[in-house]
Amino acid sequence: MINNKGMLVVVSGPAGVGKGTLCRALFAQWSGLEYSISVTTRSPRPGEREGEQYYFRTREEFSKMIDNNEFLEWAEFCGNFYGTPKFHVENVLNRKKIILLEIDIQGAEQVKEQYPEGVFIFIVPPSLKTLAKRLYGRGTETEDIIRRRLAIAARELDNVKDYDYVVENDEINLAVEKLKSIIIAEKCSVKRKSFFLKEE
Amino acid sequence: MINNKGMLVVVSGPAGVGKGTLCRALFAQWSGLEYSISVTTRSPRPGEREGEQYYFRTREEFSKMIDNNEFLEWAEFCGNFYGTPKFHVENVLNRKKIILLEIDIQGAEQVKEQYPEGVFIFIVPPSLKTLAKRLYGRGTETEDIIRRRLAIAARELDNVKDYDYVVENDEINLAVEKLKSIIIAEKCSVKRKSFFLKEE
Numbered sequence: 001m002i003n004n005k006g007m008l009v010v011v012s013g014p015a016g017v018g019k020g021t022l023c024r025a026l027f028a029q030w031s032g033l034e035y036s037i038s039v040t041t042r043s044p045r046p047g048e049r050e051g052e053q054y055y056f057r058t059r060e061e062f063s064k065m066i067d068n069n070e071f072l073e074w075a076e077f078c079g080n081f082y083g084t085p086k087f088h089v090e091n092v093l094n095r096k097k098i099i100l101l102e103i104d105i106q107g108a109e110q111v112k113e114q115y116p117e118g119v120f121i122f123i124v125p126p127s128l129k130t131l132a133k134r135l136y137g138r139g140t141e142t143e144d145i146i147r148r149r150l151a152i153a154a155r156e157l158d159n160v161k162d163y164d165y166v167v168e169n170d171e172i173n174l175a176v177e178k179l180k181s182i183i184i185a186e187k188c189s190v191k192r193k194s195f196f197l198k199e200e
Numbered sequence: 201m202i203n204n205k206g207m208l209v210v211v212s213g214p215a216g217v218g219k220g221t222l223c224r225a226l227f228a229q230w231s232g233l234e235y236s237i238s239v240t241t242r243s244p245r246p247g248e249r250e251g252e253q254y255y256f257r258t259r260e261e262f263s264k265m266i267d268n269n270e271f272l273e274w275a276e277f278c279g280n281f282y283g284t285p286k287f288h289v290e291n292v293l294n295r296k297k298i299i300l301l302e303i304d305i306q307g308a309e310q311v312k313e314q315y316p317e318g319v320f321i322f323i324v325p326p327s328l329k330t331l332a333k334r335l336y337g338r339g340t341e342t343e344d345i346i347r348r349r350l351a352i353a354a355r356e357l358d359n360v361k362d363y364d365y366v367v368e369n370d371e372i373n374l375a376v377e378k379l380k381s382i383i384i385a386e387k388c389s390v391k392r393k394s395f396f397l398k399e400e
Contacts, residue, residue: 166388
């Protein structure tokens with residue numbers, strides 16, 4: 001299915017790991033990427049335009065889209081619905097482009113079920129040891145909070161096994177370089193090519 | 201097996217595709233790589249030293265190494281034997297380094313049988329169309345020779361399916377960038393990591 005298509009790259013990881021910053025840096029360096037555009041039930045803010053920041057839909061329309069299985073993933077935040085519409089992703093893939101989806105761990109799980117041929121990248125914080133050092137070094141948190149944060153971090157890292165790649169976000173330039181390399185390598189992957197001579 | 205080890209990268213492809221040039225350029229840019237060192241039965245040339253350019257062995261010693269399954273691959277060229285000794289590769293892998301093996305298609309097949317967890321990269325000439333254009337454009341070959349060369353190129357490309365990656369050697373800097381990206385990406389591959397927090 002993906003062979004003659006573009007590529008869906010899913011960047012996920014624990015909250016606060018810096019995936020947004022990494023993706024923005026990647027976009028700034030690489031014009032070949034396109035962002036996924038979400039559907040939302042929240043009202044447009046000043047300056048936001050349909051199909052640019054979001055696709056704006058009513059709750060009824062959103063519900064119908066869920067019923068019709070039109071989302072790669074969806075979730076509710078603060079009373080509003082947000083979802084990644086298949087039509088937008090398919091549109092980009094059919095143009096043989098690369099679409100980047102930056103999303104939380106639960107969303108990535110849903111996407112993987114519907115589109116396992118995507119490239120799934122998990123961003124991790126620097127190693128627990130480094131993380132512990134930072135937290136202690138900062139001196140702003142109690143021992144108890146630090147222990148709890150480390151326990152959560154360790155548990156979240158279990159999700160790595162469901163991903164294709166893991167990138168440590170220790171130094172941003174290095175992490176962006178790795179994201180770029182993964183995309184370039186995947187474009188060279190024999191699995192992804194039907195008849196590579198036609199590619200590029 | 202490979203999880204706590206380095207990585208064996210095999211670069212192969214049709215004769216004359218420029219894999220040697222690419223590998224030398226890759227080495228010049230990346231100090232983290234080590235070359236595989238072959239065992240040979242040919243005599244040392246002036247300036248060549250044991251364990252640097254080659255490991256020099258007698259034919260009897262070489263035969264014994266074959267019998268003991270001490271080679272990842274071996275072959276005879278012009279009356280001399282050449283082989284990739286496992287001991288050297290294992291030594292580099294145990295030091296968690298990356299070892300690069302630039303080798304012909306038959307040799308790569310042997311390596312894949314013995315060490316399928318390696319990263320197998322196939323270098324291809326520019327697409328047949330481009331190749332045809334070049335050959336005709338050059339005007340030094342007869343129609344018949346060109347047809348034969350294109351047929352051979354097309355047949356050799358069948359081997360791609362046994363590899364992990366395919367890199368087109370159209371523009372050398374671009375091809376080297378792809379090789380680098382593949383190695384960086386493989387280092388981020390979840391499959392290759394036992395406990396990534398310990399990595400790097």
